[in-house]
Structure formats: structure tokens, C-alpha cells
Amino acid sequence: MDTPRPRLGILEFAESVLGIRPYQWQRKTLCHIEAGHPTALTACNGAGKTSTVLVAAALWCLFNWPRGRVIVTSASWSQLKKQFFDTIRLQARHPLFRSHTFNEAEVRTREGGFVIGLSVDEAGKAEGYHERPDSPVMILADEAKSIADDVFTSLLRCTATWRVYASSAGPACGAFYSCLTTFRNFWACVLVKSSECPHISQESIELDRAMWGEHSPQFRQKHLAEFTAEGDQDCVRLPPYDGVQDWNLRNRIEIRCALENEVHAQDFGSLLCAFVHGDIERIGRESWDQGNRIFLFGR
Numbered sequence: 001m002d003t004p005r006p007r008l009g010i011l012e013f014a015e016s017v018l019g020i021r022p023y024q025w026q027r028k029t030l031c032h033i034e035a036g037h038p039t040a041l042t043a044c045n046g047a048g049k050t051s052t053v054l055v056a057a058a059l060w061c062l063f064n065w066p067r068g069r070v071i072v073t074s075a076s077w078s079q080l081k082k083q084f085f086d087t088i089r090l091q092a093r094h095p096l097f098r099s100h101t102f103n104e105a106e107v108r109t110r111e112g113g114f115v116i117g118l119s120v121d122e123a124g125k126a127e128g129y130h131e132r133p134d135s136p137v138m139i140l141a142d143e144a145k146s147i148a149d150d151v152f153t154s155l156l157r158c159t160a161t162w163r164v165y166a167s168s169a170g171p172a173c174g175a176f177y178s179c180l181t182t183f184r185n186f187w188a189c190v191l192v193k194s195s196e197c198p199h200i201s202q203e204s205i206e207l208d209r210a211m212w213g214e215h216s217p218q219f220r221q222k223h224l225a226e227f228t229a230e231g232d233q234d235c236v237r238l239p240p241y242d243g244v245q246d247w248n249l250r251n252r253i254e255i256r257c258a259l260e261n262e263v264h265a266q267d268f269g270s271l272l273c274a275f276v277h278g279d280i281e282r283i284g285r286e287s288w289d290q291g292n293r294i295f296l297f298g299r
């Protein structure tokens with residue numbers, strides 16, 4: 001089936017209907033989606049993949065094709081609900097979407113179209129979605145680097161009008177990584193660094209560079225959107241740190257909360273700085289039990 005022509009283009013929709021002012025890389029990604037190119041978006045953490053690109057694409061599909069079917073999955077069901085569906089629900093009162101029904105993990109149109117969230121277990125069995133002229137199919141996979149290969153195998157059995165896989169970077173393996181490498185010729189690949197996202201402060205980028213080192217997997221994955229191979233330097237020990245004032249409040253609070261909530265028995269009174277082996281946002285009791293290291297630099 002040829003890629004259908006919308007009554008409103010995706011950029012116009014994002015800007016004039018949703019009120020988004022997309023960055024250059026978001027415009028490029030949205031244009032690839034509109035053109036029907038299978039699109040693999042690798043972007044730094046917090047770039048706007050979920051809330052700006054995927055949500056806009058899903059609503060654009062329903063707006064133009066009220067009988068359209070949008071299947072969205074993510075490595076994490078709770079993130080799918082919290083990030084994708086909480087954001088899409090912000091549009092529930094929009095005059096153009098008033099006739100839609102917004103539920104916890106789905107949006108339904110009066111005409112029978114929908115955006116439906118599938119857990120990876122369900123997506124792994126999702127083979128029955130095939131495009132029809134009156135009801136195109138859009139497949140969105142978020143946090144794609146952490147979705148198991150067999151889920152992608154099932155998703156590929158669906159006949160999709162639009163297919164978008166979005167992710168931050170991670171270890172250099174898996175189905176999403178192969179879209180960017182082995183199967184690169186079949187995908188429109190967009191790679192986005194923190195420096196291309198004006199809402200990510202230069203200060204926070206520099207802080208991470210100083211803390212982890214610019215060649216560390218942590219920095220390369222989080223800010224440069226680079227996949228890193230096993231065996232790359234994965235743990236950098238900071239020199240003793242005596243410049244607490246260099247930390248912006250947000251980072252200090254994040255570290256403190258992560259430690260207080262998930263890891264016990266530290267003396268926060270003397271905490272100057274912490275370094276976590278791994279992604280600070282993912283630190284938990286599990287990472288502690290697995291022997292990941294936390295360095296505290298006390299007074």
C-alpha cells in the first residue's frame with residue numbers, strides 16, 4: 001500500500017494543533033515518519049523521543065485517519081503508561097480530540113481507530129495488525145534497545161504503514177542496534193546528541209563529562225547517543241572531590257534520593273559526592289546486590 005496522503009502534514013499538525021515547536025532533529029524524524037520510512041531514532045536521554053516525537057506521530061495518525069490503528073510498546077510497561085500515555089492524555093481536552101476516549105493505556109476514536117499500549121509480552125504475540133486503505137497501521141516501539149529480539153520479530157510480521165523504533169543508546173547488541181548497523185540501509189536512522197536539545201543545559205553535560213569522562217560508556221550513551229561495546233571502559237573513579245558548589249541542586253538531590261530510597265546505610269551528613277557504576281537513574285537495590293560500586297567522597 002502506498003503511504004497515504006494526510007489532510008494535515010505532520011509538522012503542521014505538531015506545531016499548529018499540538019503547539020510543539022520541534023527542534024531540527026525532531027522535524028527531520030517527523031518528516032521521515034510522515035514519508036513512511038521505517039525510522040530508527042537514537043537520542044540522548046531526555047531528548048523528547050516519547051513526549052514529542054512518538055506522541056505527536058500517534059495523534060497525527062488518528063487525526064488524519066480516524067480508523068487508523070497505532071500500536072505502541074515499550075521495554076517498560078510502567079514507563080509506557082507514565083511517559084507515553086500520561087503525555088497523550090494531556091490532549092484529552094483539546095477541542096479536536098474531544099470525541100476521543102482517553103483511557104489508561106489507550107485512546108479510542110468514535111470511528112473505531114485507536115492508539116493501544118501493548119506490554120512486550122503482548123507485543124511479542126502481535127501479528128494480526130495489517131494495514132488497510134481506510135485503516136493504516138502505525139507501530140511505535142519506545143525504549144527499543146531493551147526490547148527482546150523476538151518481540152521485534154513479531155512486530156515485523158505486522159504490515160505497518162509507519163514503523164518507528166526509538167531509544168536511548170546502550171550496549172552494542174540486540175535487534176534495535178542491528179537496525180542501525182546490519183540493516184542500516186533499510187532504516188532512516190536519526191542520531192541525536194544532548195547538544196542538539198536546547199532544553200538540556202550545557203552545564204549538566206559538562207558535569208557528566210567531568211564526572212564520568214567523555215570516553216566513558218556512561219557519557220557516550222547518555223549524551224552522545226553512542227552504543228558502546230562490552231569491554232569499553234565502564235567505571236571511572238573520580239578523584240577526591242572538594243567542589244560541592246559545582247553541583248547543581250538537581251543532581252545533588254537526584255543522587256541523594258537514589259541513595260536514600262534504594263541503598264541503605266550511608267552517612268549523608270558527610271556526603272560530598274557520589275559516583276555510581278551504571279546509570280544513576282537506574283540505581284536500585286538490585287544494582288547494589290549485584291556488586292555495583294558506589295563511591296562516596298566524604299569530608
Ligand SMILES: Nc1ncnc2c1ncn2[C@@H]1O[C@H](COP(=O)(O)OP(=O)(O)OP(=O)(O)O)[C@@H](O)[C@H]1O
Nearest residue numbers: 021022023044045046047048049050051052168199
Ligand atoms: N521541542 C521541544 N521543546 C521544548 N521542550 C522539549 C522539546 N522536545 C522535548 N522537550 C522536553 O524534553 C523533556 C524530555 O522529554 P521525553 O521524556 O519525551 O524525552 P525522552 O527522550 O523520551 O527521554 P528518556 O530518554 O528518558 O526516555 C520533556 O520535558 C520535554 O518537554
Ligand SMILES: [Mg+2]
Nearest residue numbers: 049050051083
Ligand atoms: Mg522516553
